Amino acid sequence: MAKMLMINADKCTGCHNCELACSMFHQGDFSPGTSRVHVFTWEVEGFSVPMMCQHCRDAPCVSVCTPVALTRDPDTGWVNLDEDKCIGCKMCVQACPFGDAIWDEKLKKILKCDNCGGDPQCAKFCPTQAIEWVDDQVATRMRKRGFAEKFKQAFSE
């Protein structure tokens, strides 16, 4: 079974710990600008959501990548970026429907979630499990179970 980063937006408190852990792991400092995960907060409603690369099966970024810097590993299911092959054309930035491929002008490179090689720091540092590193099938079953419990509450005494 492959693993995925599960986003539980209802648990996000807008703390940005994920961004800090990501930039520390990849860049060696605390710079949310270079993070591959971004948290969006709606101040009025008090709602926040973290967003990162979804490692699509039919990844549009892979399709458009001419130097084949972006490839999908069939075993892990991850979409990996080979920075040495990347020419910085930014076609992936335009192709990704989620906006999760980012061009960083300061670093002059594409920033994209790489699951930290298997120990995602965002999930490790998230204090509320708004981001979880889980088996990709268990992820959906967890949500189903959560709702099934509501039926149990509705029907029990």
Added chain:
Amino acid sequence: MKVKYFAILRDITKKKEEDWPEPEATVGDLIRDLVVRYGHAFERWVMKDGDLWALVIILVNGHDVRNLKRFATALSPDDVVVIFPPMGGG
């Protein structure tokens, strides 16, 4: 005796307060009987390593048992016992 529950203990006991007609000589006796009634879910918020959890606030008529005799604090039939699990600060 009256027992009042706060914070998560309200969800566990499903009550805000109750009359407790059983005679209890000490706070320890009362807590032991409450654990019997409400089980482990209650116990884990009040006990630690077999003794009263240092962070729990138990008041007898407004007085904190940690400044009296903790579990050995005596109880009378007219007392009001209040139990707060450790939840608050600010």
Added chain:
Amino acid sequence: MHGWIGKILRVDLSTGKITKEALDPVMARDYIGARGLGTKFMIDEVDPAVDPLSPQNKLIFVPGPLTGTYAPSGGRYNVVTKGPLTGAIAAANSGGTWGAAFKFAGYDALIFEGKAAKPVYLWIKDQAVELRDAQHMWGKNILGTSDAIRAETDDDAKIACIGKAGENLVLFAAIMNDLHRAAGRSGVGAVMGSKNLKAVAVVGTNGVTTADNAAFEKIVLQARDKIQKHPVGGTGLRLYGTDVLTNILNEVGGYPVKNFQDGYFPTADKLGGETLAKTLLKRPKGCFSCIISCGRVTKVTNKKYAGEGEGPEYESSWGFGGDCLIDNLDAVTKANYICNENGMDTITMAATIACAMELYEMGLITKAETGGLAVEWGNAEVMVELTRLTAMGEGFGKKLAVGSYRLAESYGHPELSMSVKKQEMPAYDSRAIQGIGLNFATANCGAAHVRGYTIAPEVLGTPMKVDKDAVDGKPALVIQFQNLTAALDSTGGCLFTTFGIGAPEYAGMLSALTGVEYTPEAFMNCGERIWNMERQFNLAAGLTAKDDALPPRLTKEPLKTGASKGSVSRVPEMLPVYYELRGWDANGVPTQAKLAALGLAQ
């Protein structure tokens, strides 16, 4: 530098001149940042006798070295100035994300001087800093201001701003950031308004570095674990918010009611955190890098008090609630929203209304002055309307805008203001809890619970339980808490982390982050230094030992009901012991020996 950026931004609003200076590493080491560093700038650069609302006062926005890192709940900043409410040094502490954005823009502190000829706001995008016209925003509330600025600058701009209250120089006006977070007390918002400064907007795209990434990560993970294992910081505050304190204080008989006429409120449960969680709470909220999430995202659907936002916190719930003899949580929350939407301190606003209710009961305030409003105990509708009038600067709100001390004084009864140094006491009755009373009397900013939160040991029992009614040992306890807090407040950290960690962890985090070695003793020493420096400022501003006093109600009128009935505050007998332990003379003046030991010039 690591942790610190190494750069100060200075803006002279009178001339429009913007300069950048280096941060002195010795100053950074000794005063850390935030509260300590801001106060050091104040004492070095501002005559303590200055009129707080004059151009000669300075207004300093200052995060700490931890701000912008993943130090747990370490993302705060302070606003430091001379407070118009108190005439004393003021350091208002706020969370949200503004402080981190300011660090990422590339600065450790922002010092405003002088006064702009017309309303302006400061726009900072990394190294590009400019003053912009704000005349078209003057009069807008916090949301309106934030939207207007983002439309002109950047969708992601983080904004600290004032509303009408700051513009109208309400003496307890606050500066709001992230819409719902307040640098709340002592009138820092009025200082901002007096300078014709509407807002500071920031976009920061840089970073904060550490001296030792691996060591910092290790100690941060250990600190997080301790906080998460402590039931208050790890579970309780996220589930119930600070408002869970309502029932706790009430059951020990220390929940002040009717302007501190008594200490027990029979229907307090209707205002408590448990009720809030079941009725108005939508979800918890955390500040930058926070792991505790005590923030309350709430919504009131009751048409009469409809609104949405954040809060109420315990202090606000108490103030608009029991202190005014009101138990309607919808109304209390609405008053809280009005304060947030317009930039006002909830504690002073609520306590001023409670004081007005007592003056009205005595017949000193009449309907003729209030425009027909019956300022009666328990009148929720009037309480909300008075809050709105104060925010708008209309009607009787104009009289309330000076705070309870000046209000009560104008009717010949200053003793009915429940304040110290003219700043209103928060939600803990000093007759029921002896140590907190001593903290209220001696806190340098005026009455404030967060300066030495001895409620933790005296009522909650963490880190250990002490007898709340005892007087022995309390001066030493208060001093220890005050010193630790002063140092912690200067790091950018949140006080709620002390449910779990303390000086050893903070010293460890600072050392790994900055590369400057802090032992726990050195950390506490910084706190003591900062406390004494604040005291020096206040003494030079004209405050004396006479200002280290609670209102006579608390030392002379025993509590009538509740678990602590019959008690009075014994601050007068604790104060001389406090002075002695602090190394001050009998008049509360730090001795030469003490100042020398702390490296403070006389």
